[in-house]
Amino acid sequence: MLLNMPQYTQSQVLVIGDVMLDRYWHGGTSRISPEAPVPVVNVEQVEDRPGGAGNVALNIAALGAGAALVGIVGQDEAGEALKTRLNAANIHTDFQIVTDKPTITKLRVVSRHQQLLRMDFETPYAAADSSEFIAKAEKLVPHMGAVILSDYAKGSLHHVQALIAVANRHQVPVLVDPKGADFSRYQGATLLTPNLHEFETVVGRCDTEQALVDKGLALLDQLQLQALLITRGEHGMTLLRRGMPEMHLPARAREVYDVTGAGDTVISVLAASLAAGEALPQAVGLANLAAGIVVGKLGTATISAPELRRAVKQEQGSERGVLTEEQLLMAIEEARAAGERIVFTNGCFDIIHAGHVGYLEDTRALGDRLIVAINSDESVKRLKGPGRPINPVDRRMAVLAGLEAVDWVTYYDDDTPERLLKLIKPDVLVKGGDYTEDQVVGHEIVKAYGGSVQVLSFFENVSTTAIVKKIQAQEKE
Structure with a gap:
């Protein structure tokens, strides 16, 4: 497949979904605690990164595309830290603030590039916590080239069908990173990007390539989707579309270091590429290339436009x-x-x-x-x-x-x-x-x-x- 670097500066993408803060405590370990058989970490650095839907928006901004983000945060220090980092990346944030729940935060303790412990601070959101989402979408969607619904099953997307309807009414492609065993809630979306485990949770085990294709095409018809992109780890990706032959892309990663946030990168590059005018197969090829780069980085990471441009040039060379x-x-x-x-x-x-x-x-x-x-x-x-x-x-x-x-x-x-x-x-x-x-x-x-x-x-x-x-x-x- 011939890939070219899109004009991402001409694209605008709206991300709606579960926003969270990824917090890292870095430090060295040289002894075991006398209180319990656990390593003692001397914390030397604290690092905050937008996670979940925030990382999706950050990936889009890193490509040079315009990004807007709708989500829920608490009235707390973590929410302020999240907004500060997102705004610094020129991401337009339009958050609904709740006072009775914390900003979802995942704290990881890291030593010598290895995670030793993760602690989660979260309370699932109720439908009322995202009551303003539809009005926010109505205001923002007409100015967008693509919409991403980033579902981490935290409760921000209770009104997912109404949000899909808004995007469809304005003829803006809506891409969903799904969660859970019930994909019917995403009916009418343009494209879903489940990983293989998520896909098999819904359709059953796929022991052969043909079974995967057949069950995927059946799901397309059932949910009235235009396309389905199944990410398959070391086996790459499979794109299924109505009336078109399946498209298999091999994995591009040379060395997998950390898969945290790889799905965010895939849907971000995919949506930004579509918003920039790329056809779906080329957008998928770019997303596959980007995923191969980001899994070689530690933690929730993004891929920049220069990184992707270099990879595209290398890919062009390998294809000629x-x-x-x-x-x-x-x-x-x-x-x-x-x-x-x-x-x-x-x-x-x-x-x-x-x-x-x-x-x-x-x-x-x-x-x-x-x-x-x-x-x-x-x-x-x-x-x-x-x-x-x-x-x-x-x-x-x-x-x-x-x-x-x-x-x-x-x-x-x-x-x-x-x-x-x-x-x-x-x-x-x-x-x-x-x-x-x-x-x-x-x-x-x-x-x-x-x-x-x-x-x-x-x-x-x-x-x-x-x-x-x-x-x-x-x-x-």
Whole structure:
């Protein structure tokens, strides 16, 4: 899948849900308490971070997108600390304050990057505690590109159906990070992002990939959702949509350090990307990439725009270049899952010249991905005679891979690309020169499965053979 960095500064996202404060006490341990068999932590640093829906909003702001947050806080020090940190990140907070309950706080004691203890300070909220949410949503939703309902089962989303109705009425996509065993309360949402455990809690155990897909599609119909994104830890993510093939994305994390808040990152990047105008498959790809970065950080973390931009650039590099036949088939499968159109051309490409460059640019314009398959050295020798190729296959592929128009380069030992065409089944087969469609090698293969064949003109007065002859003539003078 081809990923690009969205214009997040142009997007606005509203987050509604369970707000909490993640508080960390950091310190060293060097002895066991004489009072009980527990380590003694000498607290040296206190750190406060927005958690829950607050972390979702913080992730959105870190990308450079506009974020607004609706939630519940107590009239206490923790609530003030939470508002201070969120406002410092340019997040618009519109909290309903309750006087009889504390701000939800999770206190973690950490030593040498390991959590030793967690203490929770919370009292579940009642429906009256979020009585102002619908009015707040009515005011904010019309100015948003996406809405996130961040449910941590703390009671802030008693009015979830009314909030979904507000978003739907204004035709703003509403994404839900669900909790609990009853997903019917989220009926009519645009997209749900359960993890595998949450998903199986609702639909039952999925022992096979097909079972997961079948039960997911059934849930889509039951809840009248547009899409379902199941996050699956080390197995990546699965996106299900009505009338579309399932889309599986592999996990991107190289080293998992702490999964705290990874789900927040996924739904944040997903919503911000949709609000910035990205299509859903690309938004999911970006969210998957971001999740792989954030699980390598300690605690409830965010991913910044520069971090994601670097990852996108690395991803672009990994998706282009010289591929083996096996790698190429895998890349094509992923591209097709994203709805991309595959274009194929072939040739010797011995000395790359202006004619080739112009031809490949025109060829690339016929689709989303361009494959250039070139003849091996032995194949060129059989076709062109002794003394050819001038450049060996690895150098020819390296030059082609460096052209902006070319996505993937591979080679074949046969004299024709027919075997490759049967494997790849490109949407468009392109050849340059003075041919008719029926004269293009492999045309019958491509047309048999519904593909198309295009013949493009090379630039005039430019050819490898002419260049070689000119050099040879000059050497004789």
